[in-house]
Amino acid sequence: MNITFRNETFRDDYTFRNSPGAIRRFPFPFHEDKYMYSVNMEPHVPAGPDGHAYNKPIDVDEHYLAEMDDRAKVLKEDPLRYQALPHMMAAQWDTLELLMEAQAAGYPGHFTLEKNGDQWRWINRPMGIDQAFTFGDASTLPMEPLEFITRQAQGDFVIVDQRDGQLWCDAGMVTTQADWSLDFDIGMNFHEWHGPVPLAHEIGVFDRALKFLLNLQQGKPVRRLNWTMTINPRLDTSPENYHKWGPDRATVTPENVGDKVHLRCELQSLWRLPRSNAILFVIRCYLIKMEELVTVPKWARRFHRVLRGLPPELVDYKGLTRYRPTTVEWLSKFDDGLPTSPGIYPE
Amino acid sequence: MTINTEMKVRVTEIRQVADKVKRFRFERAGGGPMPVFSGGAHVIVSMRDGKALRRNPYSLMSSPEDTKGYEISVLRVENSRGGSAFLHEKLKEGDELVLSQPVNLFPFDQRGKKHIMMAGGIGITPFIAMMEQMERGGKAFELYYAVRTRSHGAYWKELQQRYGAHRVKIYCDAEKLFIPVGKILANQPLGTHLYVCGPAGMINGVLGKASELGWPRQNLHAEEFLAPPPGKAFQVRLAKSNRAIDVAPHQSILEALEANGVDAPYLCRGGACGQCETGVVSCDGGLEHNDHFLEPDEKASGKKIMICVSRITGNAVTLDL
Ligand SMILES: Cc1cc2nc3c(=O)[nH]c(=O)nc-3n(C[C@H](O)[C@H](O)[C@H](O)COP(=O)(O)OP(=O)(O)OC[C@H]3O[C@@H](n4cnc5c(N)ncnc54)[C@H](O)[C@@H]3O)c2cc1C
Ligand code: FES
Numbered sequence: 001m002n003i004t005f006r007n008e009t010f011r012d013d014y015t016f017r018n019s020p021g022a023i024r025r026f027p028f029p030f031h032e033d034k035y036m037y038s039v040n041m042e043p044h045v046p047a048g049p050d051g052h053a054y055n056k057p058i059d060v061d062e063h064y065l066a067e068m069d070d071r072a073k074v075l076k077e078d079p080l081r082y083q084a085l086p087h088m089m090a091a092q093w094d095t096l097e098l099l100m101e102a103q104a105a106g107y108p109g110h111f112t113l114e115k116n117g118d119q120w121r122w123i124n125r126p127m128g129i130d131q132a133f134t135f136g137d138a139s140t141l142p143m144e145p146l147e148f149i150t151r152q153a154q155g156d157f158v159i160v161d162q163r164d165g166q167l168w169c170d171a172g173m174v175t176t177q178a179d180w181s182l183d184f185d186i187g188m189n190f191h192e193w194h195g196p197v198p199l200a201h202e203i204g205v206f207d208r209a210l211k212f213l214l215n216l217q218q219g220k221p222v223r224r225l226n227w228t229m230t231i232n233p234r235l236d237t238s239p240e241n242y243h244k245w246g247p248d249r250a251t252v253t254p255e256n257v258g259d260k261v262h263l264r265c266e267l268q269s270l271w272r273l274p275r276s277n278a279i280l281f282v283i284r285c286y287l288i289k290m291e292e293l294v295t296v297p298k299w300a301r302r303f304h305r306v307l308r309g310l311p312p313e314l315v316d317y318k319g320l321t322r323y324r325p326t327t328v329e330w331l332s333k334f335d336d337g338l339p340t341s342p343g344i345y346p347e
Numbered sequence: 348m349t350i351n352t353e354m355k356v357r358v359t360e361i362r363q364v365a366d367k368v369k370r371f372r373f374e375r376a377g378g379g380p381m382p383v384f385s386g387g388a389h390v391i392v393s394m395r396d397g398k399a400l401r402r403n404p405y406s407l408m409s410s411p412e413d414t415k416g417y418e419i420s421v422l423r424v425e426n427s428r429g430g431s432a433f434l435h436e437k438l439k440e441g442d443e444l445v446l447s448q449p450v451n452l453f454p455f456d457q458r459g460k461k462h463i464m465m466a467g468g469i470g471i472t473p474f475i476a477m478m479e480q481m482e483r484g485g486k487a488f489e490l491y492y493a494v495r496t497r498s499h500g501a502y503w504k505e506l507q508q509r510y511g512a513h514r515v516k517i518y519c520d521a522e523k524l525f526i527p528v529g530k531i532l533a534n535q536p537l538g539t540h541l542y543v544c545g546p547a548g549m550i551n552g553v554l555g556k557a558s559e560l561g562w563p564r565q566n567l568h569a570e571e572f573l574a575p576p577p578g579k580a581f582q583v584r585l586a587k588s589n590r591a592i593d594v595a596p597h598q599s600i601l602e603a604l605e606a607n608g609v610d611a612p613y614l615c616r617g618g619a620c621g622q623c624e625t626g627v628v629s630c631d632g633g634l635e636h637n638d639h640f641l642e643p644d645e646k647a648s649g650k651k652i653m654i655c656v657s658r659i660t661g662n663a664v665t666l667d668l
Contacts (some may be wrong), residue, residue: 087457090385090484136483163456164565215614215622218382219352219448274383275411275480277454 002109005065005126011073016233016287022062023292027053028344029225029265033305037314041212044221044269049345053267057221058102059284060110060154065126067154067176067235074175074236075151081238082147083186084159084171091159091171092146093136094273095280099153124152146171155267155284162277166190167213170278176235176285216279218272226266228318229327233262233287252323257330258291261323263303290330296346300334307331353393354381354446359416361440365501367423368469369435372409372416376443380414386477387453387570390417391616393445396433400605403430403574404616406472407449410479417446420501422469428577428597450614453544453570455481460538462488465526465553467545468495471502473570474544478510489514491531493545496521528556543569573617575599576637578658584665585609586628600654604668611654611668618656625654625666632661 008015018026025048048054053061074081084092100122104113112123118135129152133140141148150157150173158172167190190210216222230237231248252260264287271280294300307320308328315321341347356373364370375381384407394401409418423435438444453473455462462481464474471492481488490510494500497519506515518524532541541562543553550569557567577597583604584591594603601623604611614620618638627634627650636646638653645651652659652666 090457161457162454211621215620217352217448217450217614218384274449275385276457277385277388277451 003060003062003064003107006062008063008066010066010070010233010235014232014234016063016066018288018292019062020295021051023288023295024049024346025052025061026286026288026293027225027265027267028296028299028346029227030302030306031342031344033302033340034309035306035314041222041224041270044223044271052345053286056102056106057269058099058106058153058282059267060103060107064154068127068152070235071151071173071175078240081175082150082173084144084146085187088146088159088161088171088276088278089138091161091273091276091278091280092138092144094275094278095157095159096145096149097135098271098273098280099149103153127152146173155282158281158283159273159276160190160279160281162214162279165214167210167279174238177238177283213270213279216270216272218274221269221271223267223269226268228264228266229320229323230262230264230287231260231323233289235285235287249319249322252326254326254330257323257327258294259289261290261327261330262287263290263293290327294331294334297334298340298347300331301336301338302340304328304331304335352448354448356417356444356446358438358440358442358444361438364420366496366499367435368420368499368501369423370408370418370420370501371434371438372418373444373446374416381417382449383414384411384417384449384476385451385454386411386480387455387473388449388451388476389453389473389615390419390449391447391613392419392430392434393447394430394433394438396429396437399429401430401433402602402605402616404572406453406476406570408472408475411476412479412483420469420472424574450620452615452619453542453568455486455542456540456566456568458538459540459566460487460536462486462540462542463531463535464488464490464542465528465545465549466490466492466543467549468493468499469501470544470546470549470570470572471500472544474542475502475506477542478506482510489516491516491518491526493518493520493526493549495519528553529560532557532560532562540566540568543567544571547571547573570619571617571639573619573637573639573656575602575616575656576658578635579660581632581659581661582663584663585668586665587668594658599656600652600658600666604654609668613655616655618653621653623653623655625652625668626650627652628665628667630659630661630664632659632664634659634664 010016046055053059100113103111110125114121120135121132123130138144156174156176158169160167161170169186169188234245237245267284269282273280315324355376357376358371359374360372362370389404389406391402391404405419407417408420421431421434424431455477466474474490492503503517518526541557543550550571554567554569580596581594582591583594583600592603592607594600601611601613612622614622618640621640634649634652635658637656640653641651
C-alpha cells in the first residue's frame, strides 16, 4: 500500500502533524510506568501490530518528503552535517546498498532497485529521482554514495569503524540530532562520544555496550529506543543552532502544552556492514505532540507517570527542567490512576 | 536482510588443491545469494558426522563479492578429533551443511597506506579474500608466504600469476628459504599495516620482531587457527541451572555443554572474539587459559574463562551459567 506523504514543515510555521494512523504506529518508548536509563538492545526483527514503525527494517512514513526537504535545508546552511573520512568509502557503499535494498523491498510502489552486475539503477518516485550508476565507482553518482542515499532516507546515519577493540565515529549524515553534533564527534571513539550521559558510566553500561557492539553480527541487526522532549516539532535541535531553539523552552504555558510540547523518540538500529566490517547506526527520530499522544489513553497515563517520577539528573540532562512541571500538570488531567497494560503498543 | 542467520548450503564442488588441502564450495541449498563479506572473515561450519555435531571455524577464501557461493580450504590435520577428517574423507559433493553468517575478527585496516601479509601454510586462506578486496579497492599490498614444500603450499602459483611475483613471494622450508622478516619490516613507509596468519610460533616471532623494530601496536594484526587443545577429563558444574556436565579429554567445555543441550554464545570457537566469556564461581585446580582474548590480569584473577578453548587442571569447575 502506498503512503500519502504530508506537506509540512519542521521550522518557522511548524505545520508538522501526525495523522491518526501515524499516532498509532508511533514507537512509544516506555514499556512500564517508570524509566531507567539502559542500553538494552533487542534483535531488530519485524514486530508490532500492523503498520507499526517496527514492521520494516528501514521505516518510511508520511513525513518522508518533509523530512528530506528539511535535511536539504540544513545541509544548505551547514554542509558539514555530512562528513566521511576517506577510509570509509567501502562503508559508504555498504550503506547505500543496505538502504536501497531495504526501501525497495519495503515500499516497492515508491522505490525500485535494479541490479545488473555492478550496473545499478535506483528509482525514487516520491522524490522524482531515477539514477543509473556503477556500484563501487563514486564518479558515477552526483555526490558521495553516503550523501546520495542519506538525502533519500529518514533518520540520521553514523558509521563507526572498528579498530583496535574500539569503535570510531568516522562518517555520518546528521541533521535531526537531539543535541549532539557530528562535527564535534567525528573521529571520536565510543567512550568519548558517549561521555556526557550521567549515571551511565557509573553502572558500566558503556563497557558492556561496547563489548556487545564489537561482536555485533552481520545479518543480525539490533535496536533500542531512546527519548527526549522537544518544544515545537523541530528536527534540527543541534548544539550549533541552540540559539534558535533553546529559547523555545521558555515559551511553554498551560494553554499551549498540547501543541508545543513533543515527545521525541529515537529508534536506533545497528547493523554490521558486510564489505567494510564497520557498524551503521541509524538514528531515526519520531515526534508526537502531547495532544496527539493523549489520544492513546494508555500512553497518556503512562507518560504522565514517567515524567512525574523522572530522577532529577535525567530531567537536567534531557533539558526538561523549565517545562516539565507545566507538562506534568497538563498530563495529569488524562491520568485517571487506572493500571496500564505491559508493553509499548496501544491497547 | 535475513534474520534467520544460519545458512543451509549444499556442497557444489570439492577439489584437492595441494597435499592434504581440499577446497570446498558451498551454495545455498534453496538457491538465492549469500551475503557479501569482508576479507579475513570466517564462518562456523556445522557438520553432522553420524551422531556427533561438529562445529569448526574456517576462513572464507572466495571472492568477497561472489554472492553465488562461499569457498573454504581445509588442511587435513594429524590426530583430527573429527572436523577436518570429516570434511576430507566423508563429505561428498551434493551433501548439505549449515554455515553461520560471516564474522570478521581479522579485518584489514581501511586507513592503511600499505598492507604486508605474512602467511604460514594453511594460514594463507584469509589473505586470499583480503587480496581480492584490496586489489579491487586499489590498495598497495605484498604477500610473504611460507610453505613446507612446493607441493604442500596451496594456491601459490595462482597468486603469483594473478598479482605478480613482485607482490607475492614464496618461501619454501624444504629449500631452506625463510621469510626475511627483519629485513622486510625494517623498511616500510609510515602507515603500513602488518598481518600474520600461521602457527603460533610464527605469529609470535613476527610480532616480536615488529615490536622490536618499533612498529606501533595498532598496526599489527594476527590470527591463529586455534583449535581447542585436548587435556584431562573434568566436570563442569553450572551454578544457575544446578547441573553437572562431564568434559571428555578431547572435548572443549563449550562442546560438552552443547552435547548436553546447553546453548552458550560463541562467534569464533578459537579464543579470539570474547563472546563465550564465562564467569568462574570456583575451581578446585588451576585454570588453563588457552585464549587470546582475556588480558593477563583477567587470566590471573581466576574469575573468567573462555569456554571455547580453555580447560582446568583440577577435577571440577563451577561456572556462572
Ligand atoms: C578463526 C579461525 C579460522 C580458521 N580457518 C581455517 C582455514 O581456513 N583452514 C583450515 O584448515 N583451518 C582453519 N581453522 C582451524 C579449524 O577450525 C580447525 O581447528 C582445524 O580444521 C582442525 O579441526 P579438527 O576438528 O580436524 O581437529 P581438532 O581435533 O580440533 O585438532 C586441533 C589440533 O589439535 C591437535 N590434536 C588433536 N587431538 C590431539 C591429541 N590427542 N594429542 C595431541 N594433539 C591433538 C591436532 O593435531 C590439531 O592440530 C581456523 C580456525 C579459526 C579459529
Ligand atoms: S567463541 Fe570466540 S572466544 Fe570463545
